[in-house]
Amino acid sequence: MTGPGRRSSTFxxxxxxxxxxxxxAERLLGLPEMAPVQSDPVLLDALGATxxxxxxLRGLVRLVEAQELEERRVLLDTLLTAKPLRDRLLGVLGASEALGDHLARHPRDWHALVMYESADLHPGVADFERGxxxxxxPVSLRVAYRRCLLSIAARDVCGTTDVAETAAELADLATATLRAALGIARTAAPEDAAACRLAVVAMGKCGGNELNYVxxxxxxxxGEHGGAPCSSGAESPGEDEADEGRGLRAATRLAAHMMRIxxxxxxxGTIWPVDANLRPEGRNGPLVRTLSSHVAYYQRWAKTWEFQALLKAxxxxxxxxxxxxxxxxxSPMVWQAAERENFVPDVQKMRRRVVETIPAAHLDRELKLGPGGLRDVEFAVQLLQLVHGRADATLRSGTTLHALRALAAGGYVGRADAAQLDEAYRFLRAMEHRIQLYRLRRTHLVPEEESNLRRxxxxLGLRADPVAELNKEWKRHATVVRRLHEKLFYRPLLDAVAQLAPGETRLSPRAAGQRLEALGYADPVAALRHLEALSSGVTRKAAIQRTLLPVLLGWFADSADPDAGLLNFRKVSDALGKTPWYLRLLRDEGAAAENLARVLSAGRLAPDLLLRAPEAVALLGDPEGLKPRSRDxxxxxxxxxxxxxETVEAAVTAARGVRRRELFRTSAGxxxxSYGTEESPAEADRGALVDQVGNAVTDLTAATIAGALRAVVREQWGDELPTRFAVIGMGxxxxxxxxYGSDADVVFVHEPREGVDEQEAAKAANTVVTxxxxxxxxxxxxxxxLIDADLRPEGKSGPMVRTLASYEAYYRRWSLVWESQALLRAEPMAGDPDLGRRFLELVDPLRYPVEGLGDDAVREIRRLKARMESERLPRGADPALHTKLGRGGLSDVEWTVQLLQMRHGWVEPGLRTTRTREALHAAHAAGLLSTEYAQILDEAWVLATRVRNGVMLVRGRPGDTFPSETRELAAVGRYLGYEAGHVGDMLDDxxxxxxxxxxxxEELFYGA
Structure with missing residues (x-):
């Protein structure tokens, strides 16, 4: 009866x-060999901690069984009394079946874990060489290697070393092993050893001091011949070549033997494969080359990835x-590699190709090569090193985490981003170590079996629910890595920095001055002062500016006014100097830096708006940030x-603040x-930009007026105005x-609420308008x-606001044809929507007259147009270049389209729109004008509108003609897509x- 009870308790x-x-486990603990420890609670606690x-336990039993009797007693006694040994030995046995097998074959090797002097905690190459x-x-080398590996694994699983220290120890052990193997090869062939010089250069993770277990x-x-350089002591070229050949053959035999060992x-078993495929020409190239042969190859033939690989040499x-x-x-070639044509895109393509080669079945489990894996961190860090390391020697480390810290210290990577990458990389490497340690097999796949995931x-210290916690942490870190890899690896700034000439990445005052002159800065002395103010000092802010400025200078120079761009950048930087996110945004987020450069050097309007609200620079880093927002x-x-x-003035100031930011959003977008590229934007794209600006500024104006209306009503009447009130947009x-500089043409309409005296209602409406x-x-x-109400009935002589009934009476008795034409653009913009709708119902018969226009009305419209052309064009203005009233300008196109609307709108619903381009397309669809004519009118209207917008963007004030000042005219040309020096082409076009x-x-409107 006692046996089952005891068994149940142990169980x-x-x-x-x-x-x-x-x-x-109970059966194993009951074996006679385990008698001294089978009931010891300390041992069970230690086993449970593995x-x-x-x-x-299985590994321990095998180890105990393999001991001689006296040795077994020593082992078990030490196991019970020495906690350090117990933790190290059981920790290794619980993590590595392969090392358990080794201890079972070499039972005395457990002594390697007994004593740890302080010097043994972090052994170096010399310590491993002694081991x-x-x-x-080869056989004894493997045994000794595994014995050394035991001590590394013990320090690792017990937490004595962290993952980076473990990887460095593994690299040091590999170094010692390569030296030992070469020593064995030399001993086996002393004549070869005497005939050559042979250097072994580690690459990859071994070269980077970050090796895996397997x-x-x-x-x-x-290789070189003899004990001196190959040309030394040769009596003739022929003898020199023969010596070199003999030396290379001897070095090749030694190298091949070392690899086999x-x-x-x-x-x-095996130690690990020695792979020489990173050598010039890979497997097709000679195993050993002379130094001069290596240099010649890298100078003439090496590909981008080969220089990237040399980072870790x-x-x-x-x-x-x-x-x-x-x-x-x-080394100099490595740090010049970023200057190669298409360097950054080549590295990015190479990373994508690696991902594409992963079998689909393995993609989600690939810890090293898959998206969010270790290689994402390594490639991002290496690309940043190669681009910025040309001018900053602190970045030239072959170790990923060291390089990452240096990138953060130099301001090339955000500290928070670097910390997240560091944490994720350590976790993923620790996972990789534990996966490989189990059976000492080379794998990067996360296992699927629950038992393996649990181990x-x-x-890794996840004990509550190891499998669920592991999957959660793994996915979390992989997501972070993927996000930051995309952010850093595909950063537009990288390619721009890579394209700078040597010496331009860190500008000395002299170099800066020369470059400023070469780039076309009109006042290089002032520009140099701005550079010094922005980048001098040892602060992190100055370090980031020193990275940004060489690229920004080129982007500014690509504009019509580089000096203004740099000055504006200094002003924005001064305004946001203490804002931590500003420089991080420019360095890290998409095309933010280039977008800012384009905006700051394109004229006055956008920079002035930004300087009034500098925090709006954040919009430039958001891919969605420059899309206009809806009116709602x-x-x-x-x-x-x-x-x-709290006050009506403060309310309208707040509304204008929103308008300021949104005008910046629209103008920046x-x-x-619009920024010119090698190919000018397609006409459809130009039209879309014009429509986008028109809609955005219109919606913003409507929202601002609605806000002002709400503020005035709330200030004087509370929740409700005594009369219904609507603002009707015109023009x-x-x-x-x-x-950007247009006035808002409006008419105001009101309607007294039930029970309100008409005079009181009229007074309230007039107060609101005022x-x-x-x-x-x-x-x-x-x-x-500016609110312009001159299109109201009776113009400037008429009342500012009327009731709906008054409008009806006026239009019934007095309306002229030009007023009907003006009403083609009428659309409610603010206030009471029902009143606005009824206003449109009132005016629809005027603007879309049944049976169209009579001949007299058509003649009147033509007469008014001719009179406007002769009287309103400013004195001295060139009729061929005035965008509004000039030949083929806005007025010509709009009056032609409006005449079609008034003549045919009563039968063609598509013509009943307030928008010129929509009406033009509807007229074409209805067969009222040919495709060719529709395209000609549309192109002219879009171009004239873009010129007006460009003038406002460049000068900061509206204008209907091209600027006369040279730089301003060139800036308008850049906005329209013309390269520098092509202003004449712009005017001709x-x-x-x-x-x-x-x-x-002439044909459609005047009937010529």
Whole structure:
């Protein structure tokens, strides 16, 4: 009866200690050999603390069984009394089946884990060389190697070393092993050893001091004949060549033998493959080359990836002096590689190709090569090193985490980003170590079996639910890596920095001055002062500016006014100097830096808006940031801002603040979208940009007026005005075609609420109109918003606001044909929507008259147009270049389209629109004008509108003609897509386009 009871108690204890197979563990603990420890609670606690208690117990039993009787007693006594040994031995046995097998074959090797002097905690190459000193053949080398590996694994699983220190120790052990293997090869062929100099250069993770437990050890061999350089002592060229040939053949035999010693499988297994495929020409090239042959190859034939691989090159064995010569000769080429044509895109393509080669079945489990894996971190860091390391020697480390810290310290990577990458890389490398340590097999795939995942999770300290926690942490870190890889690896700034000439990445005052003159800065002395102010000092801010400025200078120089661009950049930087996100945004986020450069050097309007609200620079880093927001969104924000204000003045100031930011958003999007490339934008794209600007500025104006209306009503009447009130957009406002400097043409309509006296209602309506106009036109640094009500009945002589009934009476009795034409653009923009709708119902019969226009009305419209052309064109203006009233300009196209609308709108619903381009397309669809004519008129209208917008963007004030000042004219040309020096082409194209449009207008409008 006692047996089952005791068994049940042990069984329960084993379950509690984390055993998955408690029955089997109970049997093992009951073996006679385990009698001294089978009931010891300390041992069970220690086993329960391992990654896999079942595996640890099985390994321990095998080790105990392999001991001689006296040795077994010593082992068990030490195991019970010495906690350090217990933790190290059981920790290794619970994490590595392969090392358990080794201890079972070499039972005395457990002594390697007994004593740790302080010097042994972080052994170096020399310590490992002593550990391998007695190895005289491949078999004994493997045994000694595994013994050294035991101590590394013990420090690793017990937390004595972190993952980076473990990787460095593994690289040091690999170095010592390569030296031992080369020593064995030399001993076996002393004549070859005497005939050559052979240097072994480690590459990859071994070269970077970050090796895995099981990995190919990448090397390159450099050989020379004899004990001196190959030309030394030769009596003739022929003898010199013969010596070199003999030396290379001897070096090749030694190198091949050394590789076999490490790579071949023996009764003790294998160490790791030595891979020389990173050598010039790969497998097709000679295994060993002379130093001069290496140099010639890299100068003439090497591909981009080969220079990237050399980042980690490190002499480790053989003739170290020759290895250092190799490094000294090739290092300059590594740090010039970024200057190669298409360098950054080539590296990016190479990374994508690696991902594409992963079998689909493995993609989600690939810890090294898959998206969010270790290689994403390494490639991002290496690309940043190669681009910025040309001018900053602190970045020239072959170790990923060291290089990452240097990139963060130099300001090339954000500290938060670097910290996240560091944490993720360490976690993923720790996972990789634990996966490989189990059976000492080269793999980067996360296992699928729950037992394996459980062991890995427990080994990483995840104990509550190891499998779930491991998967969660792994996915979290992989997501971080992928996000930051995309952010850093595909950063547009990288390619721009890479394209700078040597010496331009860190500008001395003299170099800066010369470059400024070469780039076309008109005042290089002032520009140099700006550079010094921005980049002097040792602060992180100055370091980031020193990275940004050489690229920004080129982008500014690509504009019509580089000096203004640099000055504006200094002003923005001064305004945001203490804002931590500003420089990070320019360095890290998409095309933010280039976008800012384009905006700051394109004229006055956008920079002035930005300097009034510098925080709006954040919009330039968001891919969606430059898309105009909807009117509903704008109105919600404006109304919320108005609602928070304490006075009507403060409310309208808040609304104007929203308008300022949104005008910057629209103008920046326009400038960036319009920026000339090698090929000018397609006509459809130009038209889309014009429509985007017109809609955005119109919506913004409507939202601002609605906000001002709400503020005035709330200030004087509370929640409700005594009369219904609506603002009707007219002209370009009603047509959704406002430019940056356009006035807002409106008419005001009201209707007394039930029970309200008409005089009281009229007084309230007039007060609202007066206050809205006053508040919106208070002088400020913002672009003005002028409310123009001159299109109302009776013009300037008529009342500012009328009732709906008054409008009806006026239009019934007095309306002229020009007023009907003006009403083609009428659209409600603010106020009571029902009243606005009824206003449109009132005016629709006037603007779309049944049966169209009579001959007299057509003649009147033509007469008015001719009179306007002769009287309103400014004195001295060139009719061929005036965008509004000139030949083939806006007025010509709009009056032609409006005549078609009034004549045919009653039968063609598509013509019943306030928008010029929509009406033009509808007229074409209805067969009222040919495709050719429609395209000619559309092209002219779009071009004239873009010129007006460009003038406002460049000068900061509206204008209907091209600027006369040279730089301003060139800036308008850049906005329109013309390269520097092609201003004449721009003017010729404008004249030709509008001349063709005028010919169509003569035919369609005047009936010529």
């Amino acid at each position: 329960t204890r084993l379950l509690r200690h984390g055993f998955s197979e408690p029955a089997a 990654a896999d208690p079942d595996l640890a 391998l000193a007695e190895a005289v053949d 990995s190919d050890v990448d090397v390159i061999f450099v 490490c790579s071949e499988t023996t009764v003790e 490190r002499p480790v064995a053989g003739d170290m002096a020759l290895g250092e010569e190799y490094l000294e000769a090739l 890995i999770g427990r080994s 969104h704008l109105e919600q924000e404006v109304m919320a801002a108005v609602g928070r204000a 326009d400038l960036i979208g 370009r406002f009603g047509g959704h075609e406002l430019g 206050e809205i106009r006053r508040l919106l036109q208070v002088p400020s640094a913002d672009p003005p918003l 404008y004249r030709r386009t509008t001349r063709r449009a005028r010919a169509v207008v």
